[in-house]
Structure formats: C-alpha cells, structure tokens
Amino acid sequence: MRKTILGLALWLVGFATLAQNSPDDVKTFTLPNGMKFLVLEDHSIPTANMYFFWKVGARNEVHGITGLSHFFEHMMFNGAKKYGPKQFDRVMEANGGSNNAYTTENVTVYTDWFQKDALETMFQLEADRIADLSIDSTMVQSERGVVLSERSTGLENSNYRTISELVKGVAFQEHPYMFPVIGFESDIKSWTQEDLENYFKTYYSPNNATVVVVGDITLAQVKKLADQYMAPIPARGLPPKVRTVEPEQNGERRVTTYKDITTPNILLAYHTPETSHEDYYALDLLNNLLTSGNSSRLTKALVMDTTLASQVFSFMGDGFDPNLFYIYGVAGNGVSAQELEKAIEAQIDDLIQNEVSDRELQKVKNQKLMEFYRTIETINGKANSLGTYEVFFGDYRKLYDAPKLYEKVTPADVKRVAAKYFTERNRTVGYLLPDKTN
C-alpha cells in the first residue's frame, strides 16, 4: 500500500496558486446521483487521465472483513455486466490505455491513463463496473490467492511492513485505523459472498465518489459523457459514518516482534489530528525538519554525523480521522534498539525545548515549493493532487489557501505542535529485533 506518496500529494497541491493553474481553471459539476467531477483541461500532451476517488478504505472495516476495501480494489477489475471477466483490462489496453489502483486507510482510488480519443471507452468501462459489478465466486477464490500473495510478498521484502502493522494495532485500541489495509490473513481467507455484495452496495454508490479528469479533453466532452454513462446509475444512501472515536492515549505503549534480520528496526508512532486540522501545516513542516534531506535533523544526527542508524524516515499518516505520525529507524551495526530510540527522542526533545531558526524553517518551506513543481510537471501529478485535496480537505479550492497557511507557520508553532503531540504518553514504540533462534 502506498503510504508516504499520498502524504506527499497533500501538501504539494497546496502551492497551486504559484503554478499556471488557478482555482478557476478547475471546473466542477455534480450529477443528480451525487457523483462529483473535477475537470482540468491541459492540452500540453494528447493524453488524459481519469481518477476515481472512493471514500472507502480500511477505516470502514470491522473484524472479519478486514482487507475488504483493498479486495474490492482488485474485484473491480474482475468483470461486470457488459464487460465480463478480464475485459476491463483487455479493452482498455487494446485502446492504448492503462490503469492501476490503490487503497489506503481512508480511500480507494482507481486511475485510468489513456489517449484523448479513448475518453468515451473509459466512461463505458467505468460505468459498467460501478453500476453492475459481478461478484463471481470463482473469481473471488482466485483473487484471494492473489491478495494472499500480495500480503506475503510485502512481508517477505519489507521489514517496515512487518513492524508497522503491529504498531498500528497497538496505537489504536478502538478505531479501525488499527487494521492493516491488506487485511488479516484469516479474514482474507474467509470473507463471504454476502460480505462482498453488502460492501459493494454500501460503498460504491455514485454519491460516494469524486472523479478527476485532467488532460487533453474538454469540460463539454466530460459533461456529456458523464450525463450519458454515469447519471443513469442510481444513488443509494450514503455509507454509514465511522462512529468509533479513538480515546486519548494516556501512557506509552510498547510492542516487540522478531524476524531474521541484521540490526533492530524501530518505529515510533504519535497520535496526530485529522488531515483537515489547523495543525496539519506545522506538523507537515516538522516532518521535513526531521527527515527531508541529509541536512535534516534525524538524518544528519543519526545517519550522517554518526553511524547510529543506517536509515531513518518519517511521515504523517493522512486521515479523515486522527491518525499517526511515524518515525522509523534501522539501527547501525552494534547499536541497540534502546540506543537508537534514545537518539531519536533526543532530537524530538530538542524540537520541544528550542525554537527552530527562521532559516531552517524557511528551508523546509522552500523544499515544499520545489517538490510541488516536480509533481505538477505531469498530468498524473495534477490529477492525484486535486482529488486528494478535494477528499481530505473537503474542497479542492482550499488548496489555494495552503501557501499562506504554510507561510504563516512560525518557529513558535513548530515548538507548540512538537510539545503538544510528541509526548511520551501519546507514543507507541515498536521494536523489530533480530531473531537469533533461526
């Protein structure tokens, strides 16, 4: 599952006023069934893309059906009424298009990239599976194998995957952010036909989707095709709200597991507010202060100046609900998990005790601007950013406020959010330790 990439997209879009596009270039309309469209014409290359953001992810799951959002991301390619099994991909690729999809704790996103003349084909394909997905039991069985393999290969090749699933499960005691997006192995093996049918009906209603179309197309074309293919799909009720609220953590939690690895891996997680919260900008800059570039605080202190860690990274999880800020480190040779943890916490303490200099803060503001430019060089970067902002901040237009919100962040703000969220009581610490029993 993607994690950091999505986080990246959030602040990148914040600088759109500084690029060529302005909010007025993005046209929107909403069909009577509630499906919302954002359209940005960009005629620089003769292609376009269409991104479907569905507001369904692991946070909508419960025990027994964990991983179902992600499973749907797969099942949506396995046949509908007009285009049977395999046909979605075959028709798309034969038309010079390609696609992918990703699922997170909050959303499921489908991405189609195509030559501009294939726009109608894209609408036909998408409308068919949204209106009439078939959930064929043979396909379900085979796709379970695919997802079990996806889960297994993640755990085989990524130590981060192993430790992060455990830490989430401890940091969240009540809220469904505790679930791994891919799901628990036993759930993947045993969800039922009825579970699948209910989930589709509940979450794949047109009013639960935001569609972003960017590229060498026109608003009129998109509107006409949306009316023709998407408008007839009946709306159902909106999905139920996620009711569970994670209570404040009032004491450090620790969790340990083992694997046949070389040196300890550690993961620190702090509860932070939902993405639309006003502290988002200061926390996001703080993230850059910690691990963006070799001159960043943790990278410099732990990886460059010393050999305490062989790598370190941090990121803030996106969320409709309050999620976690993660700091991950892989210990250097002969360095214990405790020593590495202390070294990370010393850097955190420094941010709590002392204000960052104006210059250092300006550095991370500059970094954000540059990363934004690199993203909007491509139409995919534009589409993903617009959609992400629309769903996480509730209105793509709010992204045009972001520059001044980042600019407004002061050294005192960074100190304040560090002190507020990076407390011992609000912390979960995970250790992945070398298993010497093998």
Next chain:
Amino acid sequence: MKKIASLLLIFSVFAAEAQNNFKVPAYEKFKLKNGMTVYLMEQHEVPLIYVSAVFDAGSIQDGDRYGLASMTADALLFGTKKYTKEQIEEATDYVGANLNSGAGKESARVSMSFATKDADKMFDVLQDVLVNPTFDATEFDKYKQRSLLQLTQQKESPRAVIGNYFNKMVFDQHPYASPTDGTTSTIDKITAEDVRSFYKTYYTTDHAAIAIVGDFKTADMKKRITALLNGWKTAEGRMIKRVVPDLAFDKSRVLLVNKGDARETTFLIGGKGVDYINPDYVPIMVVNTILGGRFTSWLNDALRVNSGLTYGAGSRFSRYKMGGTFYISTFTKNSTTVPAIDMALQVLDSLHRTGLNDEILASAKAYVKGDFPPNYESAGALAGLLTDMFTYGFDENYINTFQTKVDGLTVAKAKDIIAKYFPKDKLQFVLVGKADEIRDSVKKYGTITEKEIKDEGF
C-alpha cells in the same frame, strides 16, 4: 495496489506520444574544448532546471574490486575544494534542490535539479563536485560502514538481490557480472585513496557528457556551461577493448539460494537478451508486451488472473551496451513453487509454438503507443534520455521512428523476432526460497547449484 510498479511489470519504453508521433523536443548538442559533450534542451512548463552528467566510470571498470565505481560516484558528494559535505547538503537542501550521484554498469551519473532562480549557486556547487572532489577520508569511512551494513541488510529482501545472483550466474567472468554495489569483503578493502585514483582515471572529459534541460535560454546556458567546464582538464580517457559477453548456454542450470525464513519463492528464469541499441528492439518490446510486459500479458494472465498463484508475473529484456538478458520474474508461496514455474515455462513455450495472432498484436501495438506513463513528460526524464543517448550511442532517430517501427510489425515478422530473440530452452533459473522445501522438486529444471543467502556476495 493492483500492481507493483517495480521490476515486475515495468519494461522500458521509448514512449510514443499517443496519436502524435512522439518526437524528441529540439535540443542543441556541442562539444567543449576539453572534449565533453553538452546537450541543451529548453522546457518552460515549470521554473526548474535538470542536469544529468555521465562518465565512463561504471562498474564494468571495477575489475575484481566490486563496488569501486559505485563508491567513487557516491563519494563525489563528500566534499570539494570549496565546500564540505555538510555545506553541500545545507546549500542544496535550503533551496529544495536534489543532488544525486551513483554508478550503474556502464556509467557513473551525477544528477541535479533546482529552481531557475537558484541557478548561480547550484551550478557553482555542481562544478566543484565534478571538478574538485576531495574524497574526505572521515566521511568516506562512515559511508563505508553504512554501506557494509546495507549490503547485509539487502539480503533480507529477495527482490532486492535476485538480479545480482542472476547477473553473476549468466555473465560469469564478464564485467557485467560485477555486483554494482560490491560485496562486503571487496568494499571493506576500498579506501578513500582508491576512489580518488579511480576518479582520476575514469572521470575524463573526453568520455563524458552533460545534459541540461529546463527553464533557460539556450544561448545563455551555452555561455554559462562553457565558462563553468571549459577549463576542466583531466587525463585522457582509456580506450578499453571489451569482449561481448557469451550467453550461449549449453544446458539448463538452477541456482537455488537458501533463505531459511522464506515464506515464498522468488524466481527469475531467463537467458540471452539483446544489446541496448539492437535495431529490432522495438518489435522485441511489442512482443514482450504480450508475453509479460503489461497487466493482460500472458504470464500475468496465467499466473495471477487465472490461477491466483502470485500477485504479479512478467518478463523483460535488460539491456546493456554489449549485450543483455531476458528473464521472466515472479514469486509464489513455497508450496506452489513448481506449479508456478511450470506454468511460466508453458507460457514461454506457447509463445514459440503457437505465436501471436492479429488481434493480440493490434492490442499490444495500441498499448505501447498509448502507454507512455510519463517517460518523457518531465524535464528530468528528458535529461536522462539525452545522457543515455551518449552512453549507449543512439540518437533521436531511435525514438522518432518508434511509431513507424511499431506499426510495421506484422504477425509474420513477429514470428521471426520470437525465434531469433526469445530464449526457448537451456534456460537459467535463480530461485530464492526455502531450499529444504523445494530442493528435490526443482532439480528437474537443470543442473543445480546451491548458495546461502547470508553468505557474502552472489
């Protein structure tokens, strides 16, 4: 994710720009007095400048000191006459610039991107990195410690190392077998003095090129880059006569790499491929699209969609200047290792036996023409393209004729391409997994050799 956007399903595409025949944007090419080739291409969509500089200093120059080229490239950023490592990092981080260096098999590369407004300072840093690196011993030793640990940690991920085992197996004594990142015992012996000497020998302007793409005026940039690098005097580059790797295998072989805690078997099956500028590469790529280069490819269809054996299966041609490899890659849980390998072999066999038909060929042609995940959409990608032209010896014609070559492929011609370029038998297998559980059943694929993943090297 529906697919892993990594080694499995990616194949390099000379992107055709949709219906419009993709053309490389206009650029200027000239040589400095010291022999260095310069490419300049204006791109004004965003106020950024991308730089890519290449040197004939890849791992093929390592000899038996595996990792030397890679360490030298990395160490270029450890300080210069004017700037310490820390000052370089502070200066580039402050303006959000990216500065990277590294070595591949054929060449070493320094790449940089920054905002147009920061050009003065960033070009100054870049010049000093290229011309006056000091290879600070303290920084080098810390880096060496990190690298030694990372080499060991790499082995925790089969996906990260399986390619090294495969290259070692098929290229054998040829320099392409050299693992670019080195091995623990070879890099342990390499000193700051060694990399300084490697730099002096192989970072020569007569075998180097620099491409600058982005938001500038060509005439101004020409003046700037000439002023910056014209005076750089280096030794003369060495002309090293190299032999083409011999990939004519006389039997099937299996390398079984034991990873005691493996929950799945990761494998590559392959053989001889083609060199970088093989004139038939475009038709080869179209055929490979059908075999294993896209989601609906026969390999992915059989191993993933029809049987649920894996999350992804694909095939690719990995090309170098003097030769290359072809391989199928996938992974599956320990207990289905043999069914998955058998199925992959059946698919390859059916490519030879049954071949293609008009419908699938038309689909693949449309796909490769339309599928340009933004290969050349960004200025950074274009800078990489220009320096690749220099390294591998091709020009824009190679790309500008892409669509014509795709359109010209017929079923009859595809049949010849398959027979000529796609390995059929005497295949080379690398399997990373739990040896005790699969050893007996994989012997049938060829002469077996075993290694322990934790042992040094590949």
